[in-house]
Amino acid sequence: MSQNFSSLGFVKTYIYPALALFLIPVACLFFYEHVQGTYDEFFRQGMRDEIKADRTLNPQERAEELAQIENVDLSSLLVSSEPELVAWRNGLPADYLYMQLSIIWAIRVAWFCILAGVGTCILIGISVLLSLRSQAMQYYSLLAGWHTLRLFCTLEVIAQSLLVFSLSFWIPAFFFEIYIIKLLVVFGVMALAAMGAVVMAIFKKVDGDFVIEGHKITPEMAPQLWYDLERLSAAMQTAPPDHVIAGIDDSFFVTQCPVKLKVKDSDELETYTGRTLFVSLSLLKKLPGDEADAVLLHELAHFNGDDTLYTQKISPLLAKYGHFLQGLHDGGISLPVFYFAVMFRMLFEVSLGSLSRQREFRADRLAASGTSPQSMAQALLRITAYSYYRNELEQEFFDADQAHQQVNLSQRIDGGFLEYATAFVDKRDAGELTTTHPFDFHPPLHARLEALGFSATPDVMRPALGDDSLGPWFLKIERADDLEREQWEHYEEQFRQFHENILAYRYIPSNAEEQELVEKFFPAVDAPANKNRTVYFDFEKLTFEDWDQPTYYREIESMTLENQWGARLDLVVKRDGKKRTIKLPLSGKQAEQQQAIHILEQYYARAMSAIAYQQSQEEPVNVAEPGETFSFD
Incomplete structure (x- = not known):
């Protein structure tokens, strides 16, 4: 793969995406600072009202106390270690205390993400510069950089996942005074998936065989x-x-x-x-x-x-790095961290290329x-x-x-x-x-x-x-x-066999020889449907006994798996200029469902690939009507 290492090309390709690392923590920092400031002001306003309502204070005392509370923040009081404030804090309602502390910790986590990101940029940048000096320095720089990045990226994914999860609670709670359980569950699952993908990428064995x-x-x-x-x-x-x-x-x-x-x-x-x-x-x-x-x-x-x-020495490190990048990519929420890690991988690529x-x-x-x-x-x-x-x-x-x-x-x-x-x-x-x-x-x-x-x-x-x-x-x-x-x-x-396989993805058969080749790789097969019935597939269509005619892959515009009232595939097809939905009831057994779906995906992909290839050749393709064979003029 060629890489654009010109200054402008590198900035556009790697630096700009890497800045996404700071998107979530900076956005969270602004949001939670705003939330914290709002609650601090609510707290001060409550104290103002109490002071103004206190009839035991003379005007001078009232003015002095009002002036003092202008510098008092609820958030500061909640983390103070003074005995009187600790006793006061312990007397607060538990749910109120937890909510306020969650804001404080969210701000701390956001700052950690930002400062750790800046610090890691500096450390890894230094290691890349050192790696240009010699092969030995390159190896030790990459070794240190890999361990630093692995630790940083893992902690960053965990921290940012927690921040995203906290936002799913606080945004509805702060702006609309509600919380949505489904939203919490969705973002909770996303956060766990991101953390799981990264952790698995660290410990999964990398296949480094050179065959x-x-x-x-x-x-x-x-x-x-x-x-x-x-x-x-x-x-x-x-x-x-x-x-x-x-x-x-x-x-x-x-x-x-x-x-x-x-x-x-x-x-x-x-x-x-x-x-x-x-x-x-x-x-x-x-x-x-x-x-x-x-x-x-x-x-x-x-x-x-x-x-x-x-x-x-370096090859296993690069293999582990690549595997770790794949884990970051697959984590979803971890994509900003992935782009950040890719940037440093490409910086090391410059070093590797230079010394090579x-x-x-x-x-x-x-x-x-x-x-x-x-x-x-x-x-x-x-x-x-x-x-x-x-x-x-x-x-x-x-x-x-x-x-x-x-x-x-x-x-x-x-x-x-x-x-x-x-x-x-x-x-x-x-x-x-x-x-x-x-x-x-x-x-x-x-x-x-x-x-x-x-x-x-x-x-x-x-x-x-x-x-x-x-x-x-x-x-x-x-x-x-x-x-x-x-x-x-x-x-x-x-090579010959591979080419034949490729041709099976190119052909819309126009003669017996081409059809024979396609059917060599995509033969007529069947799969179980519901109620012990069978759905039949060949290279151009699928057939089911409830239908009045076969459904050709070229007609299908979308497919949706539905599980309400039994599993089925809803096929949206365009026929005679009109769209209609054709239902394919699937077997109740999970393995048989997957079998039918897998066959349909394979055969449908082949048909779409063939149509796209023939169109790319700028040759007129006569799309046969159902029941006819394909042919070219």
């Missing part, structure tokens, strides 16, 4: 590859990787995070800990030896600089010193061109409105890459492109090339991509061709 697809390359499978990796590692003054995984992704990367590798022909996962190097077989096949050396030295430089060590780009420049520089700047630059060009060529072909396959019998993506890439690569450098935006990576933020291509002292002009770049020989590192792996082909076949079949 990759590939094949583990052992020293026995590729002794020369391991020997050369050890040689390059020694040159980079770091230990060689513990594991090498070969796949067909369009990138290379290293990590110290535990990785889970899918076992061939199985749903099981093998976990590997330690330092892992992932190499792309498809890229190794296209990289000349010196370019492959440069790429591998670049990855080993991340080991050398402890980049992977700090990524290993510095790491990439450093790794490029070290790799260039171990080979040559030209080798590193040409490798970057080749990998970037390959990545974008592959993405363009995948998009072409994905956009097709016909099912693929075979995808043959790898063959298309191998057959057309050289021509694409030589033309790639003429793209006006080629220098702004970046290479993909699962952990780091890569700088734009032109910035990396310029840092290497490589002229990024088309005339210089074009000859650099003209070498189409088989990469020597690819040949160092036993059965590399078979390993690559097996993985491509698996990937292409997954």
Whole structure:
């Protein structure tokens, strides 16, 4: 996801929403200060009336006492620790005392929310600035910032939830001298839901599994590859990787995070800990030896600089942070706190991106010193061109409105890459492109090339991509061709099936083949209705025996679940230019109700998606009358 980090864009996107943090406490502060001031004035007026009615006072004494009470506030007397005032307070009616104290505590809670918010802004702002100094400072700043934010956000949600709940009592009570039980219950449930969502987000275990697809390359499978990796590692003054995984992704990367590798022909996962190097077989096949050396030295430089060590430490914190943000988002009342927490997450994102780009420049520089700047630059060009060529072909396959019998993506890439690569450098935006990576933020291509002292002009770049020989590192792996082909076949079949599924959401069937594909994913099914009757669904309509005709999904404008006098769905449909409500009585069993509703939601969503897609193609759609089939002119 791209982020707008310009000063104005950041303010509009993150700062303004974050100010919502103060909306509830500031509004409560103004409201309760007004309420408290009103009751203080009522109290003073009562004292004035008593003094004026006291016949034992002479005019001078009456004037003196009237002057003294102008500085007396009921709210101050209620929290005084003087023995006489404590005894007076204890003599007040309990309900009156509780109401007055609730106002005082609401003001205190509002001030806590405001001051804590300002203080947290300052502390987290300092931690973000410190995080820009080094990877170690980044980790410790994020660690401290995460714990501070977690504590602050949790307390803030609890406090603001209590304030919102108190408003549901005090607004009707103060302005209309009534209290509404239903309103109290609704806001009470909302407050509990917000607090519950946040607490659950803190304690729920976060799934941080990093699953990759590939094949583990052992020293026995590729002794020369391991020997050369050890040689390059020694040159980079770091230990060689513990594991090498070969796949067909369009990138290379290293990590110290535990990785889970899918076992061939199985749903099981093998976990590997330690330092892992992932190499792309498809890229190794296209990289000349010196370019492959440069790429591998670049990855080993991340080991050398402890980049992977700090990524290993920071990744779980970011995962927990993301999970906590989801809890704040789902809490409802906690949304203002969510926007506040998102702002600081994005500030840390600036820090993470800044140091990540510095790491990439450093790794490029070290790799260039171990080979040559030209080798590193040409490798970057080749990998970037390959990545974008592959993405363009995948998009072409994905956009097709016909099912693929075979995808043959790898063959298309191998057959057309050289021509694409030589033309790639003429793209006006080629220098702004970046290479993909699962952990780091890569700088734009032109910035990396310029840092290497490589002229990024088309005339210089074009000859650099003209070498189409088989990469020597690819040949160092036993059965590399078979390993690559097996993985491509698996990937292409997954892609083909996914594309078919997407087509099921695009088609309003115009022929038997399209209908067959839609029915593959949305077959005719039935679900129990009331009184042991059945409602039938297919890809375009639902049928029930009480109805004189089926109801087509395209006719439905809204659906409402009603539980009065038995569960039923009220379907508002537009037919023959008129709206009418069609009732679908549901089973009395909760599980069977959910089954019918779930099927209807799925099939209805598919139909709406297909209609929207066809309209987006700007092709006339002939909406068939009930009982007819769909067709196009």
